[in-house]
Amino acid sequence: MGVERILRGVLNYRHSVQKLFQYELRDIKSHPNPSAVFISCMDARLFPNDFTLTKAGDMYVMRNAGNMAPPDELGRGATAAGVELGCIHNDIKDVIICGHSDCKAMALLWKLRDTIDTQRPDALSEWVRKYGRSSLKHYLAERDAQPMKFRSPIEGQSISAHIDPDKRYQPHDQLSQVHCLQQMINLTTYPFLSERLLQRRVRLSAMWFDVDSADVYMFSRATERFLVICEDNIEKLLPEPL
Numbered sequence: 001m002g003v004e005r006i007l008r009g010v011l012n013y014r015h016s017v018q019k020l021f022q023y024e025l026r027d028i029k030s031h032p033n034p035s036a037v038f039i040s041c042m043d044a045r046l047f048p049n050d051f052t053l054t055k056a057g058d059m060y061v062m063r064n065a066g067n068m069a070p071p072d073e074l075g076r077g078a079t080a081a082g083v084e085l086g087c088i089h090n091d092i093k094d095v096i097i098c099g100h101s102d103c104k105a106m107a108l109l110w111k112l113r114d115t116i117d118t119q120r121p122d123a124l125s126e127w128v129r130k131y132g133r134s135s136l137k138h139y140l141a142e143r144d145a146q147p148m149k150f151r152s153p154i155e156g157q158s159i160s161a162h163i164d165p166d167k168r169y170q171p172h173d174q175l176s177q178v179h180c181l182q183q184m185i186n187l188t189t190y191p192f193l194s195e196r197l198l199q200r201r202v203r204l205s206a207m208w209f210d211v212d213s214a215d216v217y218m219f220s221r222a223t224e225r226f227l228v229i230c231e232d233n234i235e236k237l238l239p240e241p242l
């Protein structure tokens, strides 16, 4: 297993779909038309191209532990650079943050709740503590508020949200949904996005994947909650045209 499995996969790819893929890539190069920048957790069960039925050329996908999109004041790292590449250099209009249930990074963040202000020697704890801290503090302060408020420095970008109104999820799953919305707010602190957000030339969204049901949720600003993406909800979830 391990890399052997990956190598055998590449061999099978060479014998099966490589030629077709080569033609697709040529077509993408001459007609690039990516739809979104998609920022998700790196969890092995979360496969954005699978549950959105997208393929090469459709999305810029960035993944990290806990789908972090740090605010501008914490330094411009991989997420800010990737969003700039997508939205500014390639004029992509949609940025989607995607979290999921049973997220190990969010479970760790929840576990650190009593010592969140203490620096950590190990990389994952420090990563989660540093970039998840604002989500945790927000959740702890407002978890009983209905709705929770997420304030953005950009007009029209603040969010009100009823998190898990049916009380179906564990605290770390509720925290994960709060965290997705907090990352949307973090994106609004990027100076290179502010004008596009104000002029509604860029749109921010949050999705959430339930690893038990494999259902995909999207946050609805109109109903102020995550709704499962299905035929009954699609009208409420389709955003206004940009």
Ligand SMILES: [Zn+2]
Binding pocket: 041, 042, 043, 065, 066, 067, 100, 102, 103, 104, 105, 106
């Ligand atoms: Zn995760």
